[in-house]
Amino acid sequence: MKIKVYVTLKDSISDPQGTAIQGALTKKGYEGVKSVRIGKLIELELSDRPEAEAKQAVEEMCEKLLANTVIEKYTYEIV
Amino acid sequence: MKIKVYVTLKDSISDPQGTAIQGALTKKGYEGVKSVRIGKLIELELSDRPEAEAKQAVEEMCEKLLANTVIEKYTYEIV
Amino acid sequence: MNLYEELGLKKEEYERILELLGREPNELELNMYGVMWSEHCSYKHSRALFKHFPTTGKRVLQGPGENAGIIDIGDNMAVAMKIESHNHPSAVEPYQGAATGVGGIIRDIFAMGARPVALLNSLRFGELDNSERVQYLLDGVVEGISGYGNCMGIPTVGGETFFNKSYEGNPLVNAMCVGVIEHDKIHRASAKGVGNPVMYIGASTGRDGVGGASFASVELTEASEEKRSAVQVGDPFMEKLLLEASLELLATDAVVGIQDLGAAGLTSAVCETATRGEGGMDVDISEVPRRESGMHPVEVMISESQERMLLIVRKGQEETVNRIVGKWGLHSKVIGKVTDDGRLRVREGGEILADMPAESLDSSGAPKYYKDYHEPKHMKKSRCEDLSKIPEPKDLNKTFMELLRAPNIASKEWIYNQYDHMVRTSTVVKPGSDAAVIRIRGTEKGIALTTDCNSRFCYLNPREGSKIAVAEAARNLVAAGATPAAITDGLNFGSPEKPERFYEFRESVLGLSEACRELDTPVISGNVSFYNETDKAAIYPTPIVGMVGVLEDVRKHMTLDFKEENNVILLMGETRDEIGGSEYLSRIHGKETGEVPFLNMAMEIRTQRAVLQGIERDLFQSVHDLSEGGLVVALAESAIAGSMGAKLDIQSDLGPDRVLFSESQSRFLVSLKESKLSLLEQALISEKIPHSILGKTGGENLQIKINEEEVINHSIKDLETNWRGAIQEIMEK
Amino acid sequence: MKFGVIVFPASNCDLDSYYAIKDMMGEKVEYIWHEEEKIEEYDCIIIPGGFSYGDYLRCGAVAQFSKVMDAVKAHAEKGKLVIGICNGFQILTEAGLLPGALVRNRDLKFICGTAPLRVENSDTAFTNKLQPGEVIEIPVAHGEGNYVAQDEVLQKLKDNGQILLTYQENKNGSKEDIAGIINEQGNVLGMMPHPERACDPILGNTDGRKIFESMISYLKGGR
């Protein structure tokens, strides 16, 4: 089964990479780029299992490794 | 308006980072992690405009800057 | 189109294969010949000239022919080194192209059993100022080198960066790696011992880089864009594991031979080790670890997936390999065994897929060409160009600043500050000096490293330009207090099938050979990259010289910065009216023409010797060689590095622009205490080395008078801001 | 007194730390493999710089999974000394032994050079041979040394004197110019700059010695 995990910076944490890309886009002439924030998309392929089990496993992986909850938040979906 | 862009490595391109994370998860005792691939999630905030226009702008930004189309592919959605 | 043509083989080459096999090759066999006989692997257009290179000497332990060359530095210690190009991959995907280039050259070093201790890189791009594409390439290449080298924990201690329009569509990225090894630990890449197992370690094999070697041997045209899936992604973490595991393994007696999987992947590794071992090999590709399913045998055999090694293991020692490799989190797999019949057999389980004489694939079996050549037209014209009509700039002070800000002259710290140049705590002289100096832990010794090549000189006169490249590299080492020992050469040229390009190549090899012979710096390894052309033009001939020198006492290293006030500034060597091919002529007058500066090798050798003796006798406070930009740029560099001004009073019959910017050879700028001046002068007079006292260090400005008239006056602060900031300003604009 | 230098796969300043302690400070030191579970014999653990596990995903993220890190936590709880340098600092924050996190440098580039650092608190196990306000030159080499933490955390660090070293010239964007912090108990230090690279006179800078001298003096009970 496939799971997509989205890890993004908490709103209070600044994102220099996003800011740099916003600047680059604006410099290239794209108007109205109000903000850019960069996160991670992690695609997991897990062996099939009941949804509840999968959720539990994924949440644990996120808490322990995939996200650093000091600065990041995460969401995920089973696809 | 908000747009989410998902940039991932093309299937033919190897993802050492994903492989290493898969190894780490497995070693930590998570079973059945068959593959991990790591991509980017880019959240854009654009000034409001008709959907067709937004699409065109985003596609251009992806081709020119947000994705490295030599090794990456992208999808996006307007949220 | 025939299959052989698609694989880049010519009709006569195909016929040779028929003859060698005595039958039609099958698809796999033909593909294997295709990659092995590509220019990249077979050196078919260059090999014939290599006989000119001096490759032996009292220090040489291993000359060309192995993964890297090795020289003796005494105390049972030796230094391995090699340079390699990754030009085409870097043009397509700068980050990964450069990163995997670094990865490849590191494997060549530890495949000899040596511990890599330093990296250098030699970069060429189109003009930086106004090209977004060039800026993108520079940014990506530097980040790729930094990403890979830093993670490996190998300091990147030097290199060179040159911008010129000839590299616009075809940048050059050459990486050099240097390793240290004890004499008795040297390993070679040969498959000896019938029945010995052949083992595979490292990353699994994927479809990436399929066709890489032949890709590197075709001109970059629109059509090659389609081959973009040839991009490989570097995995420095895997490489670090492979490095540590390999060195640990090589310290045991389990390994008979070791070879990295580079260009042409498994095909090249098995046939080269088999040929060197003078035997044969039998491999079963169903045992090769794969990343993707459904791979065709051709793909497995020619894949250029990174971070893989092949081991020839002493029979019965498989478990030792498994244990050590396993400790580093890697897997090993027996994929074949050594035979004695000289055949290379590829099977899949029981089925034989390919069967050919191992030697026939290797460079000894590959075709060898000696192409026609003739002098490019532009050369004669430039030689005859009258440069006396070049107008003297009205405001030399302004011209000087403009030159100092030129990307070719400005500080490259925007680049090397992205590289960890200090890891391993052995970098005694960091980038930013004439040569980097690394101490050899556990001894008193040090080695000095540099890469050099003024390709504008090589364009105007490939023979002299190449000699200058060797002399300049040696000069840089000497300025650091090291005795030049050996070179590795990175030969980057256009298509050898074009007579003008082959002329450049031939002249260049002859020039390098002559200079290396005279300077007693044999060629111990190298790399050739041809077809560096676009539809529009070829690059300037670029024979990069990577040189290593030895310091018996590393504490006696020398640097270029002015050290204290009131030191005498003295110029060794003679400044002549030689602005042909200079940065000044190019940047200020927009011309790349003229005859290149004259190199008097006897004078060069005497001058270098005098500098080394002077350092040995503690005569100098600073030593700097003169190169691009001439005297005034060297002065500025010493002044900026020492945060100290200088006052000079120069007498000369030459025009002031010649005095300041001429790029005459065999010159050093030194500063010394007044009390040592007479000792130095005696030595210079007895060696018949021309020299002149220019002035004194001190103050906050660089002030230069020529024949009593002030021509230069800038504050050091101002010079520093401009020189340090120029490239950063362009990149961050 | 014995130091232990942890070796993760792809640590690469392990050697530098080892030689700094052994040859320059003249103390006993051993390498500790990342799968080691028993580290009781060591008085001070050094988590060296490098790219543990390739630093994939986030710097230091995977290293917290290794067996030795459980042992390091126990070691720290006993009040024994731990110093994490560069990657070691990142690992300590990921493992929760120090607050906050380290993110990409403000200018998104790896930076290598020498940074003047100001000593903010000299009354600790790691800085007792330094003067408050003293400036030392210590090499830096990192791509992700930009220290971030919530405002409350930063306030607490300041109030408790947990900020030991600050950049005179903040090139990576760290909050409060932070270059190094200690935990509340004062026995765990994390710093991005590399004191082990500034111990050997042949390299032209020995300012880093004072950090190790402080630790040695503390361990000898001398302060």
Ligand SMILES: Nc1ncnc2c1ncn2[C@@H]1O[C@H](COP(=O)(O)OP(=O)(O)O)[C@@H](O)[C@H]1O
């Ligand atoms: N790409 C690079 N990588 C690392 N160091 C570089 C690079 N380019 C230039 N440098 C460093 O910048 C300094 C000046 O380079 P260069 O002008 O080529 O020196 P020289 O004229 O003495 O050969 C040298 O110390 C060199 O090692």
Ligand SMILES: [Mg+2]
């Ligand atoms: Mg020089």
